[in-house]
Amino acid sequence: MNLPDPATLLPQMAAALTAHLQQRQISEPRFIGIRTGGIWVAEALMHSLGLHTPMGSLDVSFYRDDFSQSGLHPQVRPSALPFEIEGQHLVLVDDVLMSGRTIRAALNELFDYGRPASVTLVCLLDLNAGELPIRPDVVGASLSLAATERVKLLGPAPLTLERQTIAPN
Amino acid sequence: MRTHIIGARVIDPASGLDQITDLFLEGGKIAAFGQAPSGFVPERSIDANGLIASPGLVDLAVALREPGYSRKGSIASETLAAAAGGVTSLCCPPLTKPVLDTSAVAELILDRAREAGHCKVFPIGALSKNLEGEQLAELVALRDAGCVAFGNGLQSFSNNRTLCRALEYAATFNLTVIFHSQDRDLAAGGIAHEGPTASFLGLAGIPESAETVALARDLLLVEQAGVRAHFSQLSTARGAQMIAEAQARGLPVTADVALYQLILTDEALSEFSSLYHVQPPLRTHADRDGLRAAVKSGVIKAIASHHQPHEADAKLAPFAATEPGISSVELLLPLAMTLVQDGLLDLPTLLARLTAGPAKALRLPAGRLAVGAPADLLLFDPQGSTLAGERWLSKGANCPFIGHCLPGAVRYTLVDGRISFQG
């Protein structure tokens, strides 16, 4: 099965997001991308919606649940949130949703900054492999992969999805 | 037991003998070379083909740790370890508890040594009471109890005048004084050679001058007092040079060096391993080379193990909190053979430094093979090898050479014709 082209997904995501926010009467949300792919998607989305508000970037390395098994991620970067979280409506953006653990970590980290008014989850790709009760509010496309396959987002321009095979355990 | 040793290469540095020949032992003495004495019927024969027969090794510095330091060693265990290293005669230092400053302690040591029977022991008595460097010990009484020489270990005398008086007293009775030249104040607090390695590791240093300053003083006082002097455990090339100059001036001083000082340098400290914590400390390559040259030229005529066994706890702490000393007498022969392997010395010279040289320095009845002399012999295989630590007899396992494969293997050590060790 061919992987979709992100360029075609983004317009429909933008439209779906707009509708979603309108329905909840959220007017000026702040976008936060989860490093690294989520940041590219968030930027593309904001561009497509013509938004120029400050964007936040989140590095969830310190909040992951697999420290005891895998240790520290080698490429930790500081998170950068140039706005208040307290009372803010947020749009959290990630590229590929798999188990849901990254989103869990992201939420925990965000809540250490303050108490948001709401969090809307946007994902480019949902792999239907959720291990936690986390569902995206807006999704570009749904996909099912074999156990030995992964998908990676390459970017920032052009954004492309690439299928990778991993070694079986 | 009448013994016939067949076909060994017999090397006796004292007489210059180096020949494949037979040896005949009777009544604890060497009865004959080459030809059996008339009517000699051997009760035991040892096939010594391929082996070297030399005088039993004479080690001038083996700490037996008895009386007083039973966790570290005993006369029985350490003399057996010495026999395994090829030693038939050894000197033990006065640092016991109580200190070897009374004839009672000397007698105790000699009795125990005789009981164990592994090695002939020649105690070195304390030069000053309790080694405190203040009052003279009863040197004559100690001599009569069996002490062959007198020293103060690394402890300094309280002042130069007291030292001078002690030397003059010893000279009165023609006694030999053993010096471990180290200036107390220059060495104070130091645990490693003052050089780049110690600086890098942050270890307090003992400068070269700690040895040379004391040596200069000691040599001048020896000259003034006219005392027989032996300088033990030299650690610097400069020190060896000073001994050479004194000998050239006509001063009849002798010297020894620790075997490990000819092999190791302060670079061994790089992992903070307490196995390399010794006093005086391991020094630089240049010092090692200078000491080796002095051994080769004969300025230093004796190589000693400076055996110091310790219990495990003494070495299980950060470097500065550990006790100094290496346990190595049971490797004396194979470890010394590395000097031959490295091309530093030829075999007869090495054996001279381990037998005739040390015996002569302290005027010991040992270190030579001659008809009528005690049958103290070492038979070893120069082509064999010793895996250090495969068998370990000393109570102290504090030896950095454990696990190394060393050249040469002791096959028989005989004391008064009796086998004290068989490898």
Add this chain to the structure above:
Amino acid sequence: MTPTAAKRPLQLNDLGQLRHFLSIDGLSRELLTEILDTADSFLEVGARAVKKVPLLRGKTVCNVFFENSTRTRTTFELAAQRLSADVITLNVSTSSTSKGETLLDTLRNLEAMAADMFVVRHGDSGAAHFIAEHVCPNVAIINGGDGRHAHPTQGMLDMLTIRRHKGGFENLSVAIVGDILHSRVARSNMLALKTLGCPDIRVIAPKTLLPVGIEQYGVSVYTDLAEGLKDVDVIIMLRLQTERMHGGLLPSAGEFYRTYGLTTQRLALAKPDALVMHPGPINRGVEIESAVADGPQSVILNQVTYGIAIRMAVLSMAMSGQAAQRQLNQEREEQR
């Protein structure tokens, strides 16, 4: 004597990651840079409302201080707490070891209480290495200072300070002034600066306070402060302990201040934007003039903040390296 590969196995796991932090010696430029980068991220954490991350939650960090130290101890405690670890601090200087318990026994007892990590400060050089070699290999050991040998976290926080204020190390001139002989901070700093590529490292001290063989660190030696400070970008002042006056190394604090003290006048010899650093605690009027310590070029207080971030980085990386090694060992077991 250049940094030896021989030290590598003890501090690093089979993947070349930190599993103890004992000394700068033997660590690559890449690894040191990784520590600095990780510390940058933790600095950001310190600027938030909730200054904690859950990284080491459920882990126990044991501070074992055989030497008194309020500053280092507090920052290690804070660092561990900000990583959500449980922290125990033992001031062993007053307890069991004085009753004759050996160092090894003290640590084995603590190990039995299931500590995941020890931060150790001890008066003997090589103590941290000794502990790492003899205590359970799964317990990460962080050297909080051992004798005169090393104080690697201080070295790294000094490097972070320099990087954050000067951008990098390639074009810098750094002077370290004071009691080099007795200073583990100086040794760690010299090694770190060299590894990170600083081309001009200077030490300035009287002969009595310079160790033999200082050249092996690749530094230039000055005994004249004015000469040594010329046009430098960074000045690291070292603390002078009062004991030094009693050992015959120096006549008096006054004479030291006169010859090696960093006064406003002397500071002017360095570059106008030169950084003034000090590991603390400072001796005003002995190493440094109050006006300089409190002045605009001083980053002494910033160093403290960076110290927490560096220690958070090192604690996490060492814990992470231990976890990775355990994982590797398990995989190897399974493959048999």
